[in-house]
Amino acid sequence: MASITITDVSKTYPGAKAPSVSGISLAIRDGELIVLVGPSGCGKSTLLRMVAGLEDISGGEVKIGDRVVNRIDPADRDIAMVFQNYALYPHMTVRENMAYGLKNRRTPGPEIEARVTEAARMLELGPYLDRKPRALSGGQRQRVAMGRAVVRQPSAFLFDEPLSNLDAKLRVTMRGEIRRLQKRLGTTSLYVTHDQLEAMTLADRLVVLNEGRIEQVGAPLDIYLRPASTFVASFIGAPAMNLLDAELDGARLRLGTSVIELGQLPGAKGAVTLGIRAEDLVPSATGLPFRTDFIEELGAQRLVHGHIDGQPLVLTLDPAMQIDSEMRLSVAAAKLHLFETSTGKRIATAARSGLAVPQPA
Amino acid sequence: MNRIKPFDHIILILGTLFMCVPVLVAVMTSTHSAVDIHMNGLYLTPGDNAVGTYQTVLTRQGGFTGQVTGLTMLMNSLILGIGFAVGKIVLSMAAAYALVYFRFRFATFLFWIIFTTLLLPLEVRIMPSYQVMSSLGLLNSYTGLIVPLLASATGTFYFRQFFKSVPDELLEAARIDGAGPWKFLIDILIPLSKTMMAAIFIIMFVYGWNQYLWPMLMTTEERFFTLMRGIKQILQVWIGSQIPDYNEAFALAVLALLPPVIVVVVFQRWFIRGLTESDK
Numbered sequence A: 001m002a003s004i005t006i007t008d009v010s011k012t013y014p015g016a017k018a019p020s021v022s023g024i025s026l027a028i029r030d031g032e033l034i035v036l037v038g039p040s041g042c043g044k045s046t047l048l049r050m051v052a053g054l055e056d057i058s059g060g061e062v063k064i065g066d067r068v069v070n071r072i073d074p075a076d077r078d079i080a081m082v083f084q085n086y087a088l089y090p091h092m093t094v095r096e097n098m099a100y101g102l103k104n105r106r107t108p109g110p111e112i113e114a115r116v117t118e119a120a121r122m123l124e125l126g127p128y129l130d131r132k133p134r135a136l137s138g139g140q141r142q143r144v145a146m147g148r149a150v151v152r153q154p155s156a157f158l159f160d161e162p163l164s165n166l167d168a169k170l171r172v173t174m175r176g177e178i179r180r181l182q183k184r185l186g187t188t189s190l191y192v193t194h195d196q197l198e199a200m201t202l203a204d205r206l207v208v209l210n211e212g213r214i215e216q217v218g219a220p221l222d223i224y225l226r227p228a229s230t231f232v233a234s235f236i237g238a239p240a241m242n243l244l245d246a247e248l249d250g251a252r253l254r255l256g257t258s259v260i261e262l263g264q265l266p267g268a269k270g271a272v273t274l275g276i277r278a279e280d281l282v283p284s285a286t287g288l289p290f291r292t293d294f295i296e297e298l299g300a301q302r303l304v305h306g307h308i309d310g311q312p313l314v315l316t317l318d319p320a321m322q323i324d325s326e327m328r329l330s331v332a333a334a335k336l337h338l339f340e341t342s343t344g345k346r347i348a349t350a351a352r353s354g355l356a357v358p359q360p361a
Numbered sequence B: 001m002n003r004i005k006p007f008d009h010i011i012l013i014l015g016t017l018f019m020c021v022p023v024l025v026a027v028m029t030s031t032h033s034a035v036d037i038h039m040n041g042l043y044l045t046p047g048d049n050a051v052g053t054y055q056t057v058l059t060r061q062g063g064f065t066g067q068v069t070g071l072t073m074l075m076n077s078l079i080l081g082i083g084f085a086v087g088k089i090v091l092s093m094a095a096a097y098a099l100v101y102f103r104f105r106f107a108t109f110l111f112w113i114i115f116t117t118l119l120l121p122l123e124v125r126i127m128p129s130y131q132v133m134s135s136l137g138l139l140n141s142y143t144g145l146i147v148p149l150l151a152s153a154t155g156t157f158y159f160r161q162f163f164k165s166v167p168d169e170l171l172e173a174a175r176i177d178g179a180g181p182w183k184f185l186i187d188i189l190i191p192l193s194k195t196m197m198a199a200i201f202i203i204m205f206v207y208g209w210n211q212y213l214w215p216m217l218m219t220t221e222e223r224f225f226t227l228m229r230g231i232k233q234i235l236q237v238w239i240g241s242q243i244p245d246y247n248e249a250f251a252l253a254v255l256a257l258l259p260p261v262i263v264v265v266v267f268q269r270w271f272i273r274g275l276t277e278s279d280k
């Protein structure tokens, strides 16, 4: 068990013009499951691999427990890693795969046997111990990869998109298993994924990365409710948050042909980006004029795509609710998100209450 | 499944005959006496001289000094073939391992240099090679026979391509599992390369087995003679009215055929199993 402290870490690959990871600082508490999430190429793997010791650290410092590990070999960092393509040794049986790391550490035979048996029991791999990886399904292989990490009893688990090669259903199951295992063992974990749903469901805390920088760190729900930037707003949550061009005029927010009274003065004026989650929009007698384009059925709810004053907008509605080609929508005042248009940063606003019913301008 | 197509079959049968009949002729003819062969030419039917001929060929003290038997020659050929194959595999594997996994500067450039220089056939460098061996005092020795031919561009190339196809994650997993370069090679890479090694073993064994010019240059003592030279030797005794021992030449040729066939059959099974099982 250990904490992981990342201080101002950067990475520039040899020959690359721009750094892949720049100036990241992050304190991971003992036993915490942190998920690094972001679009492909944002530097998640690079950061993880620097913690693992598979990439040199160009700048900054990584500490595992109290030990600075910048110059320490991966084998001696007391971490275990699970890879996207499992990276099992194809010529070894499941048992040998799990035991290999322990053997190299000269763990006594009976101890290895006990740990492998325990891990196999925990991961329900008992019947497969003497099979080669090729005789296993994708989900089983991934469990073996996790078993290989578990038997080592490391201070930290590192996962690099471990579920991306699995089909959607299995991914949900395995997600649950990883969560359960991690809670049970209480091992500090760093988990990389590009799947925001996986990130939301697994994380104690989420770290949203964009172009090698941290956009936001926080509990999944906090990030969902108060995204720090338009990037986070559009990346976390499905469907993505609606982002609309609007204009601030004192406490009045002008959106196309409508005006929303904000009640208080926000700390900005002029052009802003207004963010509204799809589920926060409700049909009402008066409000934003919405034209329906098409509907996506999700079963429990439906996604209604359309636009207001030429700007695309999505809302989720109960399937029982009637949908007209033209509707009027309003939104709770507390559910309005304002972002600076130029930087995409969130504009802090005091808590508001009541329904913001937009009026025609 | 498919309809039987007579024409395809005829072509296949003709091809098989084309490949097999000469071998059959050699086997059959070797069981007749030299005189019969001289009078009647080649045979397609078995004769009654088989045991005698093969016994003579394997055990008779022949040659100039009367020191060399067929068995010795068989041994020598085997030593040459196996020495070649094993040596080439070890050497080219080591070279490829260095080229792929140790990122030194100009590794690719270096590889292409090795590749191009070694593409030159042995015959081009046979005199200098001979001279080097001669001044090292290695003429008439197995070392001299084998070592100069061990460097293999083809082998290095194959192993390099294979190592490059092994996923990086496997190396990384091994590093995290505490395997250093040496352990990674022994525990992971070599077991994974089995099929590759089987393939190269087949090729190189046959290559070594069939060497003729190089052993002839390197060895003058008859106890180093290989089968290939033995066959030649028998046919060279045309002195006066003496009939060459055709039967013995054929018997030797048949004997010379067997080990490569065995090697191919055995290793091919490995090789194919490896191919069908492999997922890296």
Ligand SMILES: Nc1ncnc2c1ncn2[C@@H]1O[C@H](COP(=O)(O)OP(=O)(O)O)[C@@H](O)[C@H]1O
Pocket: A013, A014, A016, A020, A038, A039, A040, A041, A042, A043, A044, A045, A046, A047
């Ligand atoms: N070995 C490498 N050499 C050079 N550039 C690399 C290497 N690995 C990754 N990169 C670059 O670094 C950036 C981040 O990559 P990565 O960390 O793999 O992204 P992610 O895992 O978030 O998809 C990308 O732009 C990628 O092209």
Ligand SMILES: [Mg+2]
Pocket: A044, A045, A046, A161
């Ligand atoms: Mg990645």
